[in-house]
Amino acid sequence: MDSPTLFPEPNRPQPPDTQLEDLHQRLTAAYGPFPPREVWDPLTQLIYSLLSARTKTAESHAVLRNLRDRYDGWQGNWDKLRDAPVEEIEQAIAGATYPEVKAPQLKATLQEITRRSGKLSLDFLTRYKTEKIRSWLEQFPGVGVKTSGAVVNFSSLRRRALCIDSHHQRIAIRLGLAPKSADARRVEELLMAIAPAEWSPEKLDEHHSLIKLHGQQRCTAREPQCRRCTLQPVCPTGGGDGHLGLSTAR
Numbered sequence: 001m002d003s004p005t006l007f008p009e010p011n012r013p014q015p016p017d018t019q020l021e022d023l024h025q026r027l028t029a030a031y032g033p034f035p036p037r038e039v040w041d042p043l044t045q046l047i048y049s050l051l052s053a054r055t056k057t058a059e060s061h062a063v064l065r066n067l068r069d070r071y072d073g074w075q076g077n078w079d080k081l082r083d084a085p086v087e088e089i090e091q092a093i094a095g096a097t098y099p100e101v102k103a104p105q106l107k108a109t110l111q112e113i114t115r116r117s118g119k120l121s122l123d124f125l126t127r128y129k130t131e132k133i134r135s136w137l138e139q140f141p142g143v144g145v146k147t148s149g150a151v152v153n154f155s156s157l158r159r160r161a162l163c164i165d166s167h168h169q170r171i172a173i174r175l176g177l178a179p180k181s182a183d184a185r186r187v188e189e190l191l192m193a194i195a196p197a198e199w200s201p202e203k204l205d206e207h208h209s210l211i212k213l214h215g216q217q218r219c220t221a222r223e224p225q226c227r228r229c230t231l232q233p234v235c236p237t238g239g240g241d242g243h244l245g246l247s248t249a250r
Contacts, residue, residue, distance in 0.1 A: 017196075019177065019194055019245060020191065020194055020195050020207065022234070022244050023175075023211075024210065026230050027211070027214055027230065027231075028210065030214075031214070033206075034209045034210055036202070037154060037205065039154070041123065041156055042122035042123070042151050042155040042157055043078060043121060043123075044064075044078075045154050046137070047110075048064050049147040050105065050106055050109065050147060051063050051106070052096070053097070053098075053142075054097040054098065055097045077120075078120055079120055081106075081110065082114065082120055086107055089106060089107055090102075090103035093106075102142065104141075105142035106142070108140075108141045109141050109142065122151075126157060130160065130161065133148070133151075133152055133157070133159070134149070134151075134161075137151060145188065146184055148161075149163040149164065149188060150163040158201040158202070160195075161188070161204065162191055162192055162195070164185075164187045164188045164191075165208075167212045168187065168208060169182070169183075169187050170221060171214065171215055171219050172187045174235060174237040174238070175235055175244065176237075177191065177244075178190050178191075195207075214231070218230075226238035
């Protein structure tokens with residue numbers, strides 16, 4: 001009789017992790033499929049992402065529309081915005097939070113992009129790998145992991161990434177998918193490690209949007225509505241068993 005195998009075969013394939021698929025199905029059932037976003041060029045997405053930090057979506061879109069109207073940015077040409085005085089930019093983005101901080105950061109970033117690439121455009125980034133793009137973007141004022149993730153995933157670059165905003169970070173920690181000490185970069189690393197390989201950039205974008213909406217409407221920062229939460233049965237913070245997986249979603 002053959003002796004029993006004491007150790008698993010080292011190259012035996014592991015079953016796919018279904019945790020994010022479970023979350024996606026639960027949130028889609030609660031909120032419905034998320035409508036596709038309007039996809040912008042990378043530079044316009046960068047400008048929007050820089051302005052939208054700590055600002056509600058409606059106000060962020062209003063600010064971007066104002067900039068497009070004022071500086072002829074509707075075709076993705078932002079030279080006039082780059083060349084405007086900081087004081088004027090601050091007034092133009094007054095609808096965003098902390099305009100006095102964002103205005104000089106925005107102008108400096110647009111100037112530095114021009115200096116490094118020869119013109120104010122990010123279209124050349126299509127030639128580079130995703131991680132190289134993100135590292136390059138994160139050298140500019142105000143650009144962190146959230147913004148670089150938004151640019152590569154939401155814009156016409158359409159690369160695989162998860163934009164981890166404060167809602168996504170908070171929910172991942174409450175669900176036990178990341179430790180309490182995890183910053184946005186670590187949360188993205190952990191979630192991308194379990195994201196289904198077949199998920200397209202568009203699916204990752206939709207997943208982010210569903211998580212963000214859930215954070216705005218149910219899993220809020222100060223007063224989470226756990227009793228009304230579709231994720232409560234699998235959320236250890238909300239008193240659930242913490243068992244994420246498709247078997248619990250059915």
